[in-house]
Amino acid sequence: MTRYLLNRLFQAIAVVWAIAVTVFVLLRLSPGDPATIRGGLDASPEVIESYAREFGTDRPIVDQFARFVGHAFTGDFGTSVRYGEPVTSVVGQALPHTLALGATALLLSVSIALAVGVAAARRPGSWIDAGSSVLAAAGQAMPTFWLGLVLIQVFSVQLGIFPSGGATGFSSLVLPATAVALAMVPTQLRVLRSSMRSTLGEDYVRTARSFGLRERRISYVYALRNASLPVLTVIGVDVGYLLGGVIVAEAVFNYPGIGQLAISALGTRDYPLIQALAIGSAAVFVLLNLLIDLLYAVVDPRVRVSG
Amino acid sequence: MAEIASSADGSRVVAARTHGPALGTLRALSWFRSRPRTFQLGCALLAAILLLSFGGPIVLGSDPSEQNLSDYLLAPSPAHPFGTDATGRDLLSRVLHGGRPSLVISTFGMLGSILLGLCVGMLAAFGGRMAQRVTGFVVDVQLALPYVLVAIVLVSVAGASIPLLVLMMVLAGWVQVGRVVRSIALRERSKDYVKAAAVVGASRARIARRYVLPSVLPVIVALAPLQMAAMLVIEATLSFLGMGVRPPQPSWGSIMLEGKNYIDSAWWLTTFPGLAIFLTALSLLLIGDGFERAEGGSLDRVQSIAADDQGENLAPVIAGRVEP
Amino acid sequence: MTSAPVLSVRGLRIEFPVGGDRLVAARDVSFELAGGECLAIVGESGSGKSVTCLGLLGLVPGQGRVVAGEVIFEGDDLLKLPFEGLRQVRGEKIAMIFQDPSSALNPLFTIERQIRDVLDVHKDWPAKRKRDRILEVLGAVGFPDPARRMKSYPHELSGGLRQRVAIALALACAPRIVIADEATTNLDVSVQAQIIELLVGLKDDLEFSVIFVTHDLALAQHIADRVMVMYAGHPVEVGPVAEVMANPAHPYTVGLLGSAPTGESHRAHRLAAIPGSIPDLRTIGAAAPFAGRCPVRVEGICDRVKPAWTSCGADHLVACHRYERDGREGTTWNR
Numbered sequence: 001m002t003r004y005l006l007n008r009l010f011q012a013i014a015v016v017w018a019i020a021v022t023v024f025v026l027l028r029l030s031p032g033d034p035a036t037i038r039g040g041l042d043a044s045p046e047v048i049e050s051y052a053r054e055f056g057t058d059r060p061i062v063d064q065f066a067r068f069v070g071h072a073f074t075g076d077f078g079t080s081v082r083y084g085e086p087v088t089s090v091v092g093q094a095l096p097h098t099l100a101l102g103a104t105a106l107l108l109s110v111s112i113a114l115a116v117g118v119a120a121a122r123r124p125g126s127w128i129d130a131g132s133s134v135l136a137a138a139g140q141a142m143p144t145f146w147l148g149l150v151l152i153q154v155f156s157v158q159l160g161i162f163p164s165g166g167a168t169g170f171s172s173l174v175l176p177a178t179a180v181a182l183a184m185v186p187t188q189l190r191v192l193r194s195s196m197r198s199t200l201g202e203d204y205v206r207t208a209r210s211f212g213l214r215e216r217r218i219s220y221v222y223a224l225r226n227a228s229l230p231v232l233t234v235i236g237v238d239v240g241y242l243l244g245g246v247i248v249a250e251a252v253f254n255y256p257g258i259g260q261l262a263i264s265a266l267g268t269r270d271y272p273l274i275q276a277l278a279i280g281s282a283a284v285f286v287l288l289n290l291l292i293d294l295l296y297a298v299v300d301p302r303v304r305v306s307g
Numbered sequence: 308m309a310e311i312a313s314s315a316d317g318s319r320v321v322a323a324r325t326h327g328p329a330l331g332t333l334r335a336l337s338w339f340r341s342r343p344r345t346f347q348l349g350c351a352l353l354a355a356i357l358l359l360s361f362g363g364p365i366v367l368g369s370d371p372s373e374q375n376l377s378d379y380l381l382a383p384s385p386a387h388p389f390g391t392d393a394t395g396r397d398l399l400s401r402v403l404h405g406g407r408p409s410l411v412i413s414t415f416g417m418l419g420s421i422l423l424g425l426c427v428g429m430l431a432a433f434g435g436r437m438a439q440r441v442t443g444f445v446v447d448v449q450l451a452l453p454y455v456l457v458a459i460v461l462v463s464v465a466g467a468s469i470p471l472l473v474l475m476m477v478l479a480g481w482v483q484v485g486r487v488v489r490s491i492a493l494r495e496r497s498k499d500y501v502k503a504a505a506v507v508g509a510s511r512a513r514i515a516r517r518y519v520l521p522s523v524l525p526v527i528v529a530l531a532p533l534q535m536a537a538m539l540v541i542e543a544t545l546s547f548l549g550m551g552v553r554p555p556q557p558s559w560g561s562i563m564l565e566g567k568n569y570i571d572s573a574w575w576l577t578t579f580p581g582l583a584i585f586l587t588a589l590s591l592l593l594i595g596d597g598f599e600r601a602e603g604g605s606l607d608r609v610q611s612i613a614a615d616d617q618g619e620n621l622a623p624v625i626a627g628r629v630e631p
Numbered sequence: 632m633t634s635a636p637v638l639s640v641r642g643l644r645i646e647f648p649v650g651g652d653r654l655v656a657a658r659d660v661s662f663e664l665a666g667g668e669c670l671a672i673v674g675e676s677g678s679g680k681s682v683t684c685l686g687l688l689g690l691v692p693g694q695g696r697v698v699a700g701e702v703i704f705e706g707d708d709l710l711k712l713p714f715e716g717l718r719q720v721r722g723e724k725i726a727m728i729f730q731d732p733s734s735a736l737n738p739l740f741t742i743e744r745q746i747r748d749v750l751d752v753h754k755d756w757p758a759k760r761k762r763d764r765i766l767e768v769l770g771a772v773g774f775p776d777p778a779r780r781m782k783s784y785p786h787e788l789s790g791g792l793r794q795r796v797a798i799a800l801a802l803a804c805a806p807r808i809v810i811a812d813e814a815t816t817n818l819d820v821s822v823q824a825q826i827i828e829l830l831v832g833l834k835d836d837l838e839f840s841v842i843f844v845t846h847d848l849a850l851a852q853h854i855a856d857r858v859m860v861m862y863a864g865h866p867v868e869v870g871p872v873a874e875v876m877a878n879p880a881h882p883y884t885v886g887l888l889g890s891a892p893t894g895e896s897h898r899a900h901r902l903a904a905i906p907g908s909i910p911d912l913r914t915i916g917a918a919a920p921f922a923g924r925c926p927v928r929v930e931g932i933c934d935r936v937k938p939a940w941t942s943c944g945a946d947h948l949v950a951c952h953r954y955e956r957d958g959r960e961g962t963t964w965n966r
Contacts, residue, residue, distance in 0.1 A: 011444075011447065014444065015444070015447045015448055015451050016451075018444070018448050019448055019451060019452060022448075023460055026460055026461075026464050027460065027463065027464060029464060137589060137592045137593070137596075138585075138589070140536065140537075140540075140588070140592055141536060141540070141584075141585050141586075141588035141589040141591075141592055142540075142585050142588075143540045143543050143544050143547075143560075143581070143584060143585075144544065145543075145544055145547050145548075145563070146543070146563065146577065146581035146584065146585065149563070149566075149567065149570060149577045149578075149581065150577075150578070150581065152570055153570065153574050153577070153578070157570065157571045157574070164570070164571070202734065203729060203731060203734035203735045204734060204735055204736055204737040204738070206690065206692070206729070206735075207727075207729060207735045207736070207737075207797075207800075208737070208748075209690060209721070210688060210690055210721055210722065210726075210727040210729075211721060211722030211726065211727075211748075211749045211752070211800065212718045212719060212720070212721035212722035212723060212749070212752050212753060213722075213748060213749070213752055214718070214752065217748075222737055222740075225739050225740075226737070226738070226739055237450060239450075239451075240450050240451055240452060240453045240454075241453065242453075243453040243456070244453030244454055244455045244456070247453060247455045247456065248455060248544055248547075248548070251548055252567070259455075262455070262456060262459050263459070263548065265459065265463070266459055266462060266463060266549070266550070269463055274459065274460060274463060277456060278452065278456055278460065281451065281452060281453060281456055282448075282451040282452060285450065285451035285452075286451060299739065300738075300739060301738075301739065301784040301786070302738060302784070302786050
C-alpha cells in the first residue's frame with residue numbers, strides 16, 4: 001500500500017510538472033508579448049524593454065523556465081500583468097470563493113446522485129427509475145451556462161429569491177452550485193445506479209436479507225458501500241470537469257473566483273496568472289485523486305493489503 | 308413545437324436514407340419500429356432539427372443579420388415568434404441560421420475526438436509497456452486540466468478561430484472515448500479465442516485489427532451520438548465564453564453570449580437558443596441510448612464500462628490509466 | 632427425535648414468470664421437520680430444492696412468487712405473516728447457510744461487524760453481551776483465536792474458515808432451524824468432512840433442526856435422519872435415510888443410488904448414468920415429472936397423470952405409478 005501510494009505521488013508530481021512545462025512553452029510561443037501589451041500602443045521601445053525586464057521576458061526561454069520553477073517553489077508565481085499584484089495574492093483572494101463553490105457543487109451532485117440513484121436501483125421500472133433517467137439525460141443535454149442563465153431568469157429575475165451574481169454569502173452560492181452540480185449528476189447517477197443494481201443482486205445481500213436485516217439498512221449500508229466504489233473513481237476522473245464547470249458558472253454569475261480571473265486573463269496575455277491557474281488546477285486534480293485513493297483504502301479493505 | 312408535429316415524416320427520412328433499395332428500406336423500417344419509443348422520438352426530433360437548420364434559412368430567406376432598430380428587443384409575437392434582439396434582428400431566423408455552424412463544427416469535433424480516442428485507446432491496449440505508460444500519463448495530464456482552461460491557454464496563444472475551436476473540442480472529448488475503447492479492447496483481448504489466435508502466432512497488430520477492432524467499432528457507433536451531444540454543449544460553452552464562433556456569424560452559443568447582457572429584460576434571447584441546444588443534445592442522447600440498448604446495455608453501461616475496471620483490479624484505477 | 636414438528640410445509644408451489652409462461656420451480660412440496668431432526672433435501676440442480684428453502688422465508692429471488700401452500704412455524708403461517716413479522720423470524724428463529732462462503736459474506740465488513748449486525752436486529756442486549764456472544768459462537772464453530780481474528784475481513788480467511796463464519800452467523804441468535812443450502816459443495820473434500828462433522832456436533836449440542844440441501848445422496852446419509860428426494864420441482868420420495876438408501880422405491884432414487892459406487896464421490900459420473908436431463912419445467916403439466924427419462928414408465932399413464940403418494944415402508948412414501956402397480960420389484964430397474 002505504501003509503495004503504491006508513493007508510486008502515485010510520483011505520478012502526481014510528474015503530471016503537475018508536465019502541465020507546467022507545456023503551458024509555459026505554449027504561452028511563450030504566442031505572437032503577442034506581454035510587455036508590448038502592458039506598454040500600450042504608443043509606448044516607447046524603452047518603456048517596453050523595461051516592462052520586458054520586469055516580466056523577465058527578455059531572457060532565453062530555458063532561463064525563464066528555470067527562474068519560474070525556482071520562484072514557484074518559494075511560492076512566488078510572479079506578478080499578474082493585468083492586476084499588477086503578485087499572482088499569489090490575486091489567486092489567494094479568489095481561491096476561497098472557488099473552493100466554496102466547487103465543494104458545494106460536488107456535495108450537492110453527490111447527494112442528488114446518491115438519493116436518486118439508490119432509490120432508482122431499489123425499484124427498477126418504477127417512476128423514480130424512469131425519473132432518474134430523465135434527470136440524467138437532461139443534465140447531460142443542458143449546458144451549464146444555459147442552466148445558469150435559466151436559474152437566474154427564474155429564481156432571481158422573476159422570483160427574486162436568490163441573487164443573480166456576486167459572492168454575498170451562502171445565498172449567492174445556491175444558484176451557481178446547482179448549475180455546476182446538475183452537470184456532474186448524470187455520470188455519477190448512472191454509474192451509481194448500475195453498480196447499485198448489480199450489487200443488490202449479490203449473494204451477500206441475499207445473506208443479509210435472510211438474516212432479517214432491514215431493507216433500508218441493506219440498501220444504504222450493506223450494498224451502497226460496495227456500490228460506491230466505482231462512483232469514487234468517477235468523481236476522481238471528473239475533478240477536471242468540476243473545475244471547468246466552476247469556471248463557466250463563475251463567468252455566468254459574475255462570481256469573483258478563479259474562473260473569473262482565468263477569463264479575464266484571456267485578452268491580456270497574463271502569463272504568470274494563466275500559468276499559476278493551470279498548475280493550480282492540476283494540483284487540485286492530483287490532490288483530490290490521491291485523497292480518493294486513500295478513501296478507497298478506507299472503504300475497501302481488500303485494497304489495503306494488495307499492491 | 309412545430310418540430311414535433313413533423314415527426315412522422317422526419318423519422319422515415321432518416322430510416323430510409325441509410326438503406327437504398329426498397330427491400331433495405333423495408334428492413335430498416337421494421338428495425339426502426341422495433342426500437343424503443345425514446346429512440347424513435349430522438350430520431351424524429353433530430354430529423355426535424357436538421358431539416359430546420361439546413362432547410363429553414365433557405366425557405367425563410369430572411370437575413371439573420373438584417374437589423375431594424377425600431378424592432379429593438381421585441382418580446383415574442385406572431386411577427387417575431389422568438390422575439391427580436393437588441394439591434395432588432397429576428398431571433399427565430401438567427402436561431403435557425405445558428406444551427407448550421409453549431410452542428411457542422413460539432414460534427415468535426417465528434418469525428419476528431421473519436422478518431423483520437425480510438426487511436427490512443429487501442430495504443431493503450433496493444434502498445435508495448437512504454438506506449439501504455441505514455442498514454443496513461445497523457446490521459447492523466449488531459450484529465451487534470453479543465454477544457455475551459457485549456458481553451459483559455461490556446462486562445463491566448465493563437466487567438467479565437469474555428470479550426471482552433473475544433474481542436475479544443477477534440478482535446479475536450481477524446482479521453483472519454485479513449486477510456487471506453489481501451490477497456491473494451493482489453494476485455495476482448497483477454498477472451499479465449501483471441502488468446503488462441505495469439506498462441507498460433509498472430510501478431511499483435513493483426514489481433515488488434517482482425518479480432519478486437521470489430522468488437523470495438525459497434526461501441527464507437529453507439530458512442531458517436533453521445534459524443535456529438537457532448538460536443539454541441541462544449542461548442543456552445545466555448546462560444547458563450549467568447550472563445551468560439553464570433554459574432555456576427557451566429558452560432559447558438561454566441562447568440563446567447565449577446566443575450567446574456569439583457570438577461571433581466573429579454574428572457575427570450577437566451578431561452579430559445581438554449582432550448583435549441585438542449586433539444587438537439589437530448590435527441591442525440593435518446594438515439595445513443597437506443598443504439599446501446601440494441602447492444603443489450605444502456606447508457607448506464609457505456610458510462611460504467613470505465614468504472615467497471617474495478618472488478619478486475621481492485622486498486623483505484625482511473626480508467627485509461629495504466630497501472631504498472 | 633420424534634417430538635412435535637417445529638415446521639410443517641404443505642402444498643408449497645413456487646412459480647417464475649418466463650415470457651408469457653409460468654415456470655413451476657416447486658410443485659406441491661410438503662414435509663414436516665421435527666425438533667432436533669435433520670432432513671436432507673436431495674436432487675440435482677434445477678430440482679427446486681434451493682428455491683423451496685428460499686420460499687420458506689419469502690426469499691424467492693427476482694420475479695418468482697410462492698403462489699400456494701402454507702409454512703407453519705410456531706403456530707403461524709410464515710407465508711401469511713406481514714413482512715415485519717417474517718423479517719423477525721429470519722435469522723432469529725430460522726437461519727440459513729449458503730453455498731458459496733466467499734460471496735455470501737460482505738467483503739467490506741469485518742466478520743465481527745457482520746455477526747453483530749444480526750444480533751443488533753434481533754437482540755436487545757447490551758454491547759458487552761453481544762460481544763461475548765460473538766466470541767461464543769465463533770468459538771463454537773472452531774474459529775481460531777476469535778478475540779483477535781474476529782476483526783478480520785472475509786478475504787483474509789480460507790474457504791473453510793469462511794464457511795465456519797457463515798455457520799457462526801447462522802447460530803448467533805440460537806435459531807430453532809438452520810437451513811444449509813449446499814453448504815459444503817464449494818469446499819475441498821477434506822474441509823467438507825470437517826464442516827459436516829461440525830454441523831452434526833452443533834446440531835446435537837444446541838438441539839436445533841436442520842434442513843440440509845444437497846445433490847449428494849451419500850453426503851445426506853452422513854448427516855440426515857430423513858431424506859426427501861426432489862426431481863424437477865416435485866418431491867418424489869421421502870423417508871428415513873437408512874431406509875431410503877437400503878430400499879429405494881422411486882426409479883429416480885434407484886438411479887441415483889445405482890450410479891453411485893459407494894465410498895466414491897464423483898458427482899458427474901454419478902448423474903451421467905441416468906440417461907437424459909431435467910425436463911423443461913414449463914411443459915411437465917400433469918405428467919409424472921420423471922416420465923421422460925424413466926426406464927420403467929407406465930406408457931399412457933406416467934405422461935398423463937401425476938402420481939399420488941404411496942406408502943412403501945415405515946414412514947417411507949413414494950410418488951410413482953410403477954411402484955403403485957408392481958411394487959419395489961417394478962422400479963428396481965438397474966439390477
